[in-house]
Amino acid sequence: METIMSILIGVLFAIGTYLVLTKSLLRIILGTSVISHGVNLLILIMGGVKTGGPPLLGLDALSFTDALPQALILTAIVISFATTALFLVLSYRAYKVLGTDDTEQMRGNENE
Amino acid sequence: MNNLVIMPILIPLITGLLMVAFRRKAVVQRFLSVVALGATGAVSLVLMVQIKDSGIQTLQLGGWEAPFGVSMVADMFSGMLLLTTSIVSLLCLVFAFYSIGKEREAHYFYPLYLFLITGVNGSFLTGDMFNLFVCFEVMLISSYVLISLGGTGIQLRESIKYVLINILSSFLFLVAIAYLYAATGTLNMAHLSERVAEAGQNGILTAIAILFLIVFSLKAGLFLFFWLPGSYSAPPTAIAAIFAALLTKVGIYSIIRIFTLIFYHEPHITHLIIGIMAAVTMLLGAIGAVAYWDIKKILTYNVIVGVGLIMAGLASNSTVGLTGSMYYLIHDIIIKALIFLIGGTVITLAGTSKLKYISGLIQTYPFLGWMFFIAALSLAGIPPLSGFIGKVFITEGTFEAGFLWLGAIGLITSLMVLYSVMKIFLNGFWGDSYLDEEKKGEVKGILFPLAILTLLTIGLGVGAEGIYSYAELAIESLMNPLLYIEAVFGRG
Numbered sequence: 070m071e072t073i074m075s076i077l078i079g080v081l082f083a084i085g086t087y088l089v090l091t092k093s094l095l096r097i098i099l100g101t102s103v104i105s106h107g108v109n110l111l112i113l114i115m116g117g118v119k120t121g122g123p124p125l126l127g128l129d130a131l132s133f134t135d136a137l138p139q140a141l142i143l144t145a146i147v148i149s150f151a152t153t154a155l156f157l158v159l160s161y162r163a164y165k166v167l168g169t170d171d172t173e174q175m176r177g178n179e180n181e
Numbered sequence: 182m183n184n185l186v187i188m189p190i191l192i193p194l195i196t197g198l199l200m201v202a203f204r205r206k207a208v209v210q211r212f213l214s215v216v217a218l219g220a221t222g223a224v225s226l227v228l229m230v231q232i233k234d235s236g237i238q239t240l241q242l243g244g245w246e247a248p249f250g251v252s253m254v255a256d257m258f259s260g261m262l263l264l265t266t267s268i269v270s271l272l273c274l275v276f277a278f279y280s281i282g283k284e285r286e287a288h289y290f291y292p293l294y295l296f297l298i299t300g301v302n303g304s305f306l307t308g309d310m311f312n313l314f315v316c317f318e319v320m321l322i323s324s325y326v327l328i329s330l331g332g333t334g335i336q337l338r339e340s341i342k343y344v345l346i347n348i349l350s351s352f353l354f355l356v357a358i359a360y361l362y363a364a365t366g367t368l369n370m371a372h373l374s375e376r377v378a379e380a381g382q383n384g385i386l387t388a389i390a391i392l393f394l395i396v397f398s399l400k401a402g403l404f405l406f407f408w409l410p411g412s413y414s415a416p417p418t419a420i421a422a423i424f425a426a427l428l429t430k431v432g433i434y435s436i437i438r439i440f441t442l443i444f445y446h447e448p449h450i451t452h453l454i455i456g457i458m459a460a461v462t463m464l465l466g467a468i469g470a471v472a473y474w475d476i477k478k479i480l481t482y483n484v485i486v487g488v489g490l491i492m493a494g495l496a497s498n499s500t501v502g503l504t505g506s507m508y509y510l511i512h513d514i515i516i517k518a519l520i521f522l523i524g525g526t527v528i529t530l531a532g533t534s535k536l537k538y539i540s541g542l543i544q545t546y547p548f549l550g551w552m553f554f555i556a557a558l559s560l561a562g563i564p565p566l567s568g569f570i571g572k573v574f575i576t577e578g579t580f581e582a583g584f585l586w587l588g589a590i591g592l593i594t595s596l597m598v599l600y601s602v603m604k605i606f607l608n609g610f611w612g613d614s615y616l617d618e619e620k621k622g623e624v625k626g627i628l629f630p631l632a633i634l635t636l637l638t639i640g641l642g643v644g645a646e647g648i649y650s651y652a653e654l655a656i657e658s659l660m661n662p663l664l665y666i667e668a669v670f671g672r673g
Contacts, residue, residue: 089349094341101348108355115363138362141311145355148318152351155325156344162329163337175338 074114081107094160094170098153105149109142183231186240186253188224189263189302193217197295210291211278217295218274221302222267229260229651237658237668239308247669248372252308254669257655258507259305261648262434265511266305268637269426269518270298272630276522277419279626280529285330285417293330297323297423304431308669310361310368313435314354317400321347324428328416339415346408350399357392364389371669374443374662382446390444390451394436401432403492404458406485410469413484414477414534418525421477425484426518430510433491437506440495441659448498456496456579460590462489467594470601476534476609479601480524483560486598487513493587494575502578504656509571512641516560516568519634520602523553526627527609536605541614548628550610552635557606559638561599567641 081103088100116138122130164170196217203209231238232255240253255263274294281290300320307313325347329340362368364385365376377386395405402409409429413421436455444451466485473479491513494506526549531539543550559566572595579588641648658664 089345097345101345101352104349104352108352108359111356112359112362115359137368138359141358141362144311144315148315148322148351149348151322152318152325152344152348155322156348159325159329159337159340159344162332163341166332166334166337172341175341 070118071114074110074118078107078110078114081110092172094164094172097172098156098160101156102149102153105145105153109145109149112138112142112145183238183240183255185224185228185231186238186255186306187242189221189228189267190299190306192221192224193295193302194299197292197299200292200295201289204287204289207283207286210286214274214291214295215271218267218271218298221298222264222271225260225263225267228255229257229264232257232260233651233654237665239668239671246671247308248367248369251312252369252371252669253306254308254371254665255306256658256665256668257651258434258437258659261507261511261651261655262305262430262514263302265514266298266301266427269514269634270294270423272633273419273423273426273518273522275630276422276627280525281417281419288330290327290330293323293327294423297327297427299323301427301431305434308370310358310370310373314351314358317354317431318351320428320431321351324424327420328412328424330420331417336415339411342408343412346399350396353392353399354396357389357396360389360392369669370438370442371666374666377443377446378662382444386444387447387450390439390447391454393439393444394451394455397432397436397439398458399432400429401436401492402429402462402485402488403432403436403455404462406462406466406488409485410478410481413481418522418529421525422518422521425481425521426514429484429488430514433488433510436492437495437503437659441503442662442665445498445662452496452498455492456584456587459489459492459496460587462486462492463590463594464489467597467601471597471604474536474604476524476528476536476539476605478534479605480521483520483598483601484517486594487517489594490572490575490591493584493591494571494578496587497575497578497582497584499578499581500656500660501574501581503659504652505571505574505576505578507571507652507655507659508645509568509575512559512567512571512638515634515637515641516556519631519638520553520556520560522627522631522634523549523556524605526624526631527553527605530624531609536608539609540612541610543610544614546624549624549631550606552631553610554606555635556638557599557602559642560602562595563599565639565642567638567645569642570645 085100085104088096116135119134121132121134122128124133124136196213200210200213237256242251300316303316325344329336399405413424463486466482469482470479491506491509494502528534559568562568562572576588
């Protein structure tokens, strides 16, 4: 299971990197959010996929699953949600003010 | 256990939240933010005294013992940075009162400013890798909004680059944390230090260390600084000054922390890489500072040179070198705020940032001119100002460690820095004045924070001996990870 997940994470990172390297702002933002999914999966499998019972007191199990990665992912998801929302608003505003969403046309020293 | 440890995070956070309710009342916001930052400064002072008297102060949040809960740790290194942060952010805030404008004040400038300080203080205090990530994000998200606040064309364009770079480096940060957790099974810094020391820092751990180095270098502007000159010249003066003073320093703090506390076993790999990056950073930064004829560009490239120099002290991996880094770090926070504020004032007064069109400002603004002169000398490390002592120790440290090239580059770039700031002084302040009498801007209120910062840089240089006992303690806990570990686990 971990191997398949690792390959999936690799694919997500590759797609994300490709999207971030394109010129359109919207694609760049989508790229960052694809990468964030890859990162979250990575944290998930770093603790090992389910290895025992849930970590609850009074549960009769020989081994327990590590619950920490889930807690970390929850925080990471909230943060990446917030940054993505902010980034979307920012690029919409930039599109309205600068009149383009093409990063190639945003270059140069105008407005300085 | 000491509840004071979390106060530098809670005070600005809660005040910032309260202030959102007073959106239309700028006076209330100003008052509350001054009180909050003043209180943070007072708490850090008390913390420093406590650390001096009874060792490193810790707080286990929620009563969960380390390594299971989140630990907050204040050692002398964090304490000194906290105090400097409070003072400098308070002064930049006072500067902002006179310069930021009604529009930005009404759009949550002060709450955002306090959230930024919350994130900075949190990064200095946390003893947990994931918590460090969260504090970084608090700081970064505030900075995303601050850099784009106002929404002019250049701000939007630069903030898109800034946000993208930082989002990507945050993902790398998470990847590094995930790897570290997989390799060691813990994220508590003290526990990490122990486990890495027990298991030995093998190839995998060194690779993870390098990944962390890349992440923090992106934030600190160490070698990976391509985003920095653009982003730091876009926002208004007060915001640019606090960015230049604090944001890169948090990255530097993190690098120093993890490479003295956790990954200190393979200095011939990690510290050598840091040394090479520091050398290249100093050279490229100095070349940029010398090459441009634009005040904003010259100053932002000077930020980069400073980062390189502080890292050179760490690369030497010696007590002397680290003492130098410590002094220079504090000096750099003060001087970068000062020189950015003066530079920004000059740009506002002259109406342009191009040096060719500025001249003779010292005739109309003598105080501003002489303060810039002092700041410039201090930046270049002329005794008895505050830059000197740090530079001496860093150079000594690099020579001691056998990195002659690194020390030499540090000294050569100091000369280039001196040339670059003197260029501003000679062209901008000397010569015939172009300014019309009626165009003369008002600088009275602005001069007050500048004067305090100038006094601080002089005081830190002349009174370096006075804070040596504090610096010594800070370096002791950096050079000896056991002190930190024992404090966190309550064994001391």
